[in-house]
Amino acid sequence: MTATLNPDKLRERRRRRRLTQQGLAAAAGLSVSIISKWERGLVSEPHFGTVDRVAEVLKVKPKDLML
Template sequence: MQERDVGGYLIRVRRTRMWTQGELAQEAGVSPTTVSGIESGKISRPHFGTLRKLARVLEVNPQDFFEQEPAEGVGRSPAALSLRWARSTRDLEFERELDRASLQGLKRLIRILEEERGRLQGLYGEFPPGSEERLRVKGELRHIAARSESVSTSMLFHPERREG
């Protein structure tokens, strides 16, 4: 297992938020050159203070920039249900984890997905009709809506509900 590629990780998280390098830099209070340098690998060992600023606006733990990548399907647990996980997990793995998750974890995940749906709907309205950005946001909305419906279904038939 190798140490996480900081630049590659930053690119993935930034794109998940649908931000440009400039938008991320502005939100985090760092220069666009710094974001570009980290993503391209020109800055191979970014200052932890810079990563902390980026992590804050991206809503990730600063340590995530350094932790090792888990192997496919390894190291994830239902307790780790998150927006990032819901966006990046393949359908079959997503459904398996939902089946193993607690009712409380499912409730938390549905709340997170609904917040993201609202954020994306607001973002959708900011782009001109027919634009590439608007189409991309609409695709993300479909994906988040599908995940949300799947979680809702899992909640309906969760064993804790039947026992209670």
């Protein structure tokens, strides 16, 4: 399954945690490239499991990153 990610919410939550794209990518086990694409709105439908990992790193609920 996929989720529709909100790029602005992702960027805002990442910055609140004082993480760089590199830091978020490393902590979530993802590439910097995919974090960058999500934040620019180039890719907006990651798998739920991926959203869960990012949400866990950002200490938010997955729904807080969705449209």
